[in-house]
Each structure stands twice: as structure tokens, then as C-alpha cells.
Amino acid sequence: MSDLNSKLQTVKSKENFLEKIARFIPGYDGYVNRDNSRELDTVLRNTLASRLDSNHTKLKNTILNLSKSGKLFESNGIDKLDKKLQQCVAKFKAASKGYSGAFDVVKVKEDKLNQLYEFDANLLGSVESISAACLEIENNSKSGVDINPASDKVSVLLDELVKQFDERENILNAV
Numbered sequence: 001m002s003d004l005n006s007k008l009q010t011v012k013s014k015e016n017f018l019e020k021i022a023r024f025i026p027g028y029d030g031y032v033n034r035d036n037s038r039e040l041d042t043v044l045r046n047t048l049a050s051r052l053d054s055n056h057t058k059l060k061n062t063i064l065n066l067s068k069s070g071k072l073f074e075s076n077g078i079d080k081l082d083k084k085l086q087q088c089v090a091k092f093k094a095a096s097k098g099y100s101g102a103f104d105v106v107k108v109k110e111d112k113l114n115q116l117y118e119f120d121a122n123l124l125g126s127v128e129s130i131s132a133a134c135l136e137i138e139n140n141s142k143s144g145v146d147i148n149p150a151s152d153k154v155s156v157l158l159d160e161l162v163k164q165f166d167e168r169e170n171i172l173n174a175v
Contacts, residue, residue, distance in 0.1 A: 004039055041113070042122045049092035051127050055085055055134040065141035077151045078137070084158050091165060116171050127163045 059082045063075045137150040 014045055040121070041117060044117065045092050045095055047124055048120065048127050049089045051124075051131065052085060052092065053089045054106070056082060058131075058134040058138040059085070060139050062147065063140040066147075068142060069141075071122065074147065077148070081151060081154055081158070084155065088158055088162055088165075091162065095165070112171065116168065119168055119171060123161065123164060126157065126164060130154060130157045130161065 059078050062078050063072075066072055066075050066078075132152055133154045137147050137154065139145075140147045140150055
């Protein structure tokens with residue numbers, strides 16, 4: 001939670017002089033904090049998406065390594081993984097914002113926003129596991145080791161990540 005507060009403070013530190021002065025206007029501070037929270041939510045999800053997206057290179061390298069070693073027929077599973085990875089990245093980028101505007105009918109309270117950030121931050125471990133497993137596939141393809149166990153592992157991890165991320169909507173809907 002302290003990490004979340006430090007990130008929010010970082011966003012606040014980028015405010016210009018007029019934005020800092022406007023914090024003294026009654027009611028404006030809460031509006032600006034929610035706007036900063038929205039920015040933080042977007043930055044966090046985009047970070048997760050870009051870390052996932054970086055695995056495309058590892059999968060492309062795997063196909064290249066398989067091709068060089070005469071095992072191109074094994075790349076079918078890699079193509080499927082790559083598509084699954086693309087869908088996961090798109091889901092992160094297109095997710096609902098953890099924020100409600102001033103005139104929205106359903107309001108997202110600050111405690112729900114904090115819960116949403118904690119949830120998104122916890123997804124980072126899953127994303128790192130996927131990256132490690134994609135690196136394992138790439139390394140196995142270089143050394144001629146069977147890539148199927150590592151490929152299956154990535155597929156399962158991606159499925160679990162999507163399930164976890166779908167729970168995010170439950171947090172937003174439980175307002």
C-alpha cells in the first residue's frame with residue numbers, strides 16, 4: 001500500500017504551480033486525486049501490457065531457432081501462444097478505467113480504486129512468470145531441448161492471468 005501511495009505522490013509531483021494552488025479550492029482536491037488515480041491506473045495496466053508484449057520477440061526467436069534446427073513443424077504451438085499473448089495484451093489495454101467521472105451514474109469510491117490498484121499490482125508476478133516461461137521456451141529452442149513442456153506452461157499461465165484479470169471487473173461492479 002505504501003508503494004501505491006508513493007506512486008500517487010510521484011504523479012502529484014508532476015503538477016504545475018496552478019494545479020498545486022487549485023488544491024486549496026474546496027472539493028477540487030478530491031477531483032484532482034481521482035484524476036491522478038485514473039492516470040496511475042492506466043500507467044499500471046499499460047506497464048503490464050508492455051511487459052507481456054515484450055514476450056513476442058522471445059516467441060519469434062523460438063520460431064527462428066526451430067527453423068534453423070529443421071524443426072519448423074513444432075512452431076504451430078508457438079503461433080497459438082503468440083495469438084493468446086496478443087489477446088491478453090489487448091485485454092489489458094482495453095480494460096475499464098478504475099475511475100468514475102464527476103457526472104457518472106455509478107461512482108467508484110477511493111477504497112475501491114485502491115483495491116483495484118493493489119489487484120493490478122499483484123498481477124505483475126503473474127506477468128513476470130509468463131516472461132520467465134517464454135524465455136525458457138526460447139532457450140530450449142536454442143539448445144535443441146523439447147519446447148512442449150514450457151509451451152504448455154506458458155499457455156496455462158496465460159489462461160490463469162486472463163481469469164485473474166476478469167476478476168478485476170468484479171471489483172469495479174461491486175461498487
